[in-house]
Amino acid sequence: MKIIVPMAGRGSRLRPHTLTVPKPLIPIAGKPIVHRLVEDIAKVLDEKIDEVAFVIGEDFGEQVEKDLKGIAESLGAKGTIYYQDKALGTGHAIMCAKDSLSGPAVIAYADTLFKADFTLDKEADGVIWVKQVENPSAYGVVKLNEKRQITDLVEKPKDFVSDLAVIGIYYFKDVAVLKNELQEVLDKNLLRGGEYQINDGIEAMKSKGMKFVPGKVDEWMDCGNKNVTVETNGRMLNFLHKDGEKLISDSVKIKDSEITEPCFIGEDVELINAKIGPNVSVGNGTKIENSTIKNSLIQNESVIKNAKLDNAMIGNHAKFDGEFTQISIGDYSVLE
Incomplete structure (x- = not known):
């Protein structure tokens, strides 16, 4: 199992603290956000983590890279560093780590923390972590059918579609399939708001009959601003x-x-x-x-x-x- 962590953004809303330290390395209860994130994912997966791949900015520096590799090693995993030179969206960030995109993997954006206790459905092609929220129009949400499979991903719906908000953590039974679909997105230059989005890759997988299910979390904690x-x-x-x-x-x-x-x-x-x-x-x-x-x-x-x-x-x-x-x-x- 691999964990892919796109974290190239500095975190402008958390300045001045992110002027010298990237947001995912800000400590929460004495431990960096990204450290807590990968530890909690490892607990939920309850299996050996082989690699943690971090996608960072080129200006983060050697000490940050050393710290991130140390986080991976604390889980008994290999730490790999990739760079995203331009802020071109979630899909682009993932593809910066394309050399690590094979086999089962979790992709987790490093600006959120969660608490969850559930069994991962490894029969599904993918799992999207969600949290029930009171104001779904402020989030991307998932729509489910009667079998509790995900049928639609809707970004900030004006009319009620669902109250299950996507928290930015995904499991793929074979992340190479997502890589292939995102490569198509890049090749065809499918931009949304000037960015390449992970949702376009997921939608392409769903259109080919692949099954996605929700993984519900009990607590979802943001680290967006002070x-x-x-x-x-x-x-x-x-x-x-x-x-x-x-x-x-x-x-x-x-x-x-x-x-x-x-x-x-x-x-x-x-x-x-x-x-x-x-x-x-x-x-x-x-x-x-x-x-x-x-x-x-x-x-x-x-x-x-x-x-x-x-x-x-x-x-x-x-x-x-x-x-x-x-x-x-x-x-x-x-x-x-």
Whole structure:
């Protein structure tokens, strides 16, 4: 089994945090988004992952490539790096990894997290992960027949078609079939809004009698902008806390401080006269003094003083000393 992860977009809606780090490497509850994504997919599949192929931007750098290969290796898989030089859509991104498109595979776009507990239907030619939503007109949705097979993919329907939204994760029994259909899309220059779309490949497969079924998830968490990323961090902390996962490092130095769980507290964090939590992640080596922080995400090696933070997001190596509450400052920023 392979996992293909298109992730070349920087994530402009999450700036300034994505000016220095690609969005899929932003940590949620102490672990990069893409790391959590591939781990959760591996749990659902419950079988050996042979390869994880990442499609990234050419400017992401050697350290990002090393980190991504390390994520694959943590699953006992080979890590492969491909590049997408132009933002030409979901279908184009997948075809950038065409040398890895063979055999059973999951394709997952790295800006979403999920929680699911279901058995993968390996008799189907494909599975499209979906989540029931209240406002389906804002999403791409799937329409089902009486056999609960997918008959249509509809993008942002004005009239009600279905409330099952596509979350951007797909299984293909043989992803080489999708590759062949997407090659046709590229050869015929079938553009939608100036982009090549995965849906055109799936529709071509369905037109040839291939069966697609839905895989429903219990939770779908977005990381599109600062507010929803902070919210997703809190939701993930609650899931991990209920599962009994150890979230607070033994190396945390605590003086006249209290932690209200759930919280992730990384290695060598210093808490001095601080109240932390609930729903707070604090990265390695960060120092927090004379502060109250809840519902926030703080990365590595930062210094926070005299703060009262709620719904805040602070990058790596930042310094903050002030009265603002709902702040969002990136790496190496200073606000004193």
